[in-house]
């Protein structure tokens with residue numbers, strides 16, 4: 001399945017934009033009560049704002065020209081009252097909408113994170129971490145900017161325009177049409193140019209994602225860069241990504257900034273129309289000075305929000321481009337679905353591969369029509385040349401991927417019918433590069449292990465001793481309280497493997513897969529690990545992938561994995577011969 005977020009069909013993206021917008025509404029729907037309240041407040045607040053010019057015009061026509069100061073004072077008092085009420089309402093409404101925006105974003109970020117955790121390994125193979133981080137941080141922030149800051153202005157701007165438009169048409173239809181005409185042209189212009197603005201912003205976000213991926217890659221590989229003195233090479237790559245980001249940002253900026261001058265020009269044209277046509281109507285006695293002043297004020301109430309909307313529209317386009325990139329993740333479905341369980345075969349081996357084929361997207365066949373069984377309580381070794389397919393085979397055993405053809409059975413049942421939780425309790429996996437979290441060894445060991453989650457340090461030490469793991473724990477001066485910092489060098493790779501080993505063994509799995517799990521461990525410790533493996537319950541099956549052949553000497557069965565095939569190697573010496581033969585012939 002194609003999980004590459006930067007390599008999706010553009011036509012498909014375009015056609016789903018409408019649907020995506022509806023999905024965004026689903027996030028807003030949860031806030032419908034607050035939104036309704038804010039909307040009602042907005043209606044009251046805008047009604048007051050729009051009544052003010054009418055009161056001013058009325059005051060001019062009825063009290064100013066006839067110099068009735070008591071009337072002027074009364075109207076001024078009414079206006080002051082309206083402004084004060086409006087002030088309170090606007091503040092309340094901003095607070096409410098700000099909360100709505102922030103809550104919506106909180107839910108959105110959670111949804112993206114939960115989705116990322118549901119997606120299979122293939123997704124992470126096909127996408128760069130830096131780009132994903134950029135989507136979660138930068139793109140959601142674009143939405144944050146729009147929803148928490150601009151949505152209120154956006155909604156009240158549209159309301160002000162609608163109200164002012166109605167007033168303009170009600171006071172004088174012809175003058176109203178003349179005033180609104182530039183606004184209508186603006187609408188057409190915006191409609192035509194918006195897709196381009198959105199695509200320019202999407203391209204800019206994509207290159208920001210690329211830049212972020214470049215930074216992430218060079219920061220996580222800084223030791224190799226320094227050791228090989230490849231600073232220039234990475235500087236050049238960064239410069240290229242930075243230039244690309246600069247170019248797309250400039251191009252997006254050109255389009256983003258086109259709205260403001262065009263909108264200002266149209267608003268000035270509308271004012272000119274009001275003045276020329278309004279003065280003409282006064283001169284022929286069809287209009288009053290007071291009404292013209294009200295009219296000019298309403299034109300302002302119509303065109304000022306339009307000017308603001310020009311800037312807000314850009315924010316909206318950026319938010320929508322961000323939403324498209326986020327929805328790309330949210331719409332992905334894991335292809336590792338749990339299927340209904342069929343009847344389990346009686347007395348079946350723990351693991352069976354039945355005519356399994358496997359290839360990575362775009363790669364050649366890594367396994368071709370492979371069949372073998374693994375029995376309970378036995379130790380199996382997978383040997384073979386580098387890149388032969390050992391880790392891939394182990395990954396299929398743990399269902400990190402599904403075969404492209406054939407089936408993998410666990411306990412006589414298709415492995416796809418087990419939930420991830422069921423699989424995790426039955427299969428323990430120690431990877432070549434174990435991942436540890438920032439925290440103590442204790443926290444890392446009990447991770448995902450409900451049985452020991454509530455154990456005190458003393459209780460856990462007891463369990464560790466019973467499993468024969470105390471000799472490994474003694475390697476750490478502060479024992480279970482030793483601090484581990486993720487991705488940091490405070491702990492050696494070998495020590496990481498020891499912690500991962502303790503973590504896997506304490507889960508008491510039916511099957512323990514060790515992928516080069518002892519490659520960075522000294523021979524004395526390795527013997528201690530071997531002793532722990534021997535002490536595992538009799539039903540535990542072990543699968544060991546190792547290049548150091550002494551590690552697999554005690555295996556019950558050795559499989560030679562190479563060139564799409566998995567062959568039984570028979571004895572240890574036969575496996576050695578196969579390896580030597582392969583080395584000579586390659």
Ligand SMILES: Nc1ncnc2c1ncn2[C@@H]1O[C@H](COP(=O)(O)OP(=O)(O)OP(=O)(O)O)[C@@H](O)[C@H]1O
Pocket residue numbers: 125360361363366384385386387388389390391392393
């Ligand atoms: N995520 C991936 N995407 C595409 N190809 C991959 C991926 N992982 C591995 N491969 C390819 O699959 C083949 C088998 O790799 P695998 O890691 O299973 O070999 P291995 O026998 O475990 O090697 P090693 O002894 O070096 O660990 C290799 O040619 C490798 O390039």
